Amino acid sequence: MTSAAHLSRFDLTGRVALVTGAGRGLGFEIARALAEAGAHVWLNGRHAELLDKRAANLKAEGLSADPAPFDVTNHETAAEWFASAKRAPDILVNNATLRDRRPTSELAPEDVDRLVAVNATAAYALTRLAIPGMKRAGGGSVVNVTSIAGPLAGGGDPGYTLAKGALAALTRSHAVEFAPHGIRVNAIAPGFFATEANEAWVDDRAVGDYLAMRSPMRRWGRPAEIGAAAVFLCAPGASYVTGHVLTVDGGMSVKM
Numbered sequence: 611m612t613s614a615a616h617l618s619r620f621d622l623t624g625r626v627a628l629v630t631g632a633g634r635g636l637g638f639e640i641a642r643a644l645a646e647a648g649a650h651v652w653l654n655g656r657h658a659e660l661l662d663k664r665a666a667n668l669k670a671e672g673l674s675a676d677p678a679p680f681d682v683t684n685h686e687t688a689a690e691w692f693a694s695a696k697r698a699p700d701i702l703v704n705n706a707t708l709r710d711r712r713p714t715s716e717l718a719p720e721d722v723d724r725l726v727a728v729n730a731t732a733a734y735a736l737t738r739l740a741i742p743g744m745k746r747a748g749g750g751s752v753v754n755v756t757s758i759a760g761p762l763a764g765g766g767d768p769g770y771t772l773a774k775g776a777l778a779a780l781t782r783s784h785a786v787e788f789a790p791h792g793i794r795v796n797a798i799a800p801g802f803f804a805t806e807a808n809e810a811w812v813d814d815r816a817v818g819d820y821l822a823m824r825s826p827m828r829r830w831g832r833p834a835e836i837g838a839a840a841v842f843l844c845a846p847g848a849s850y851v852t853g854h855v856l857t858v859d860g861g862m863s864v865k866m
């Protein structure tokens with residue numbers, strides 16, 4: 611096999627991706643990787659100016675990107691975006707997140723509802739909006755960004771664990787429902803990544819010591835290390851992969 615034929619398994623030329631929460635962190639890195647593989651990427655988030663800048667950054671690198679500012683929990687504006695999008699996505703990455711690390715005694719049921727709305731219900735709603743376009747395109751790919759804090763519980767972080775567990779369950783359900791339409795639904799479960807959201811932790815020596823003890827690779831994940839996992843799950847090379855949660859955590863979740 612030639613190297614070009616080999617690379618075609620990871621080629622996303624002609625594909626259109628919507629990545630939620632793509633203004634920073636892992637969402638931006640996933641968007642960049644999908645664009646580098648040839649896709650046009652829509653960068654979603656709630657801050658239009660930031661998304662304009664991020665899209666301009668990618669365009670300056672010769673990549674194809676546009677901003678898609680809307681709140682993923684506002685089902686009306688999300689539906690309007692899908693109805694008006696010049697290029698309908700056949701790749702959807704549900705990456706936007708809300709985190710609230712309070713324990714059960716301090717976390718009201720309404721707070722849990724908010725966590726579920728961003729981390730799980732929005733993924734359900736956006737997938738529902740994306741499916742008709744994917745069917746018209748003859749297939750598509752959904753990637754839900756879950757977390758190792760779904761199957762694994764740290765204790766004292768119940769709302770996020772509940773929401774990410776729900777997103778993993780949704781991944782399985784949608785994988786089965788949409789497989790007959792050529793639409794694959796998978797998830798990526800990151801471990802500890804050094805994103806802006808974790809800035810204070812990255813600088814915290816105690817967390818560094820914990821990772822050195824708990825993680826086989828003994829370090830934080832670098833945000834750029836997430837992108838290739840998303841490219842694989844969306845690419846022709848993963849044509850028989852659906853309902854899978856791809857863990858990217860430096861081996862943390864398999865260590866006793």
Ligand SMILES: NC(=O)c1ccc[n+]([C@@H]2O[C@H](COP(=O)([O-])OP(=O)(O)OC[C@H]3O[C@@H](n4cnc5c(N)ncnc54)[C@H](OP(=O)(O)O)[C@@H]3O)[C@@H](O)[C@H]2O)c1
Nearest residue numbers: 631635636655656681682705706707757800802803805807
């Ligand atoms: N970093 C880690 O160590 C880690 C570990 C496990 C799992 N994860 C998962 O990986 C994903 C990315 O993590 P990250 O660290 O890059 O997160 P992050 O820096 O907190 O980014 C979250 C993104 O979501 C967007 N967002 C939040 N609410 C939104 C809403 N209602 N509508 C649209 N966009 C919204 C934010 O943009 P705006 O505020 O501009 O809207 C932001 O860009 C998340 O799903 C997270 O749960 C991360």
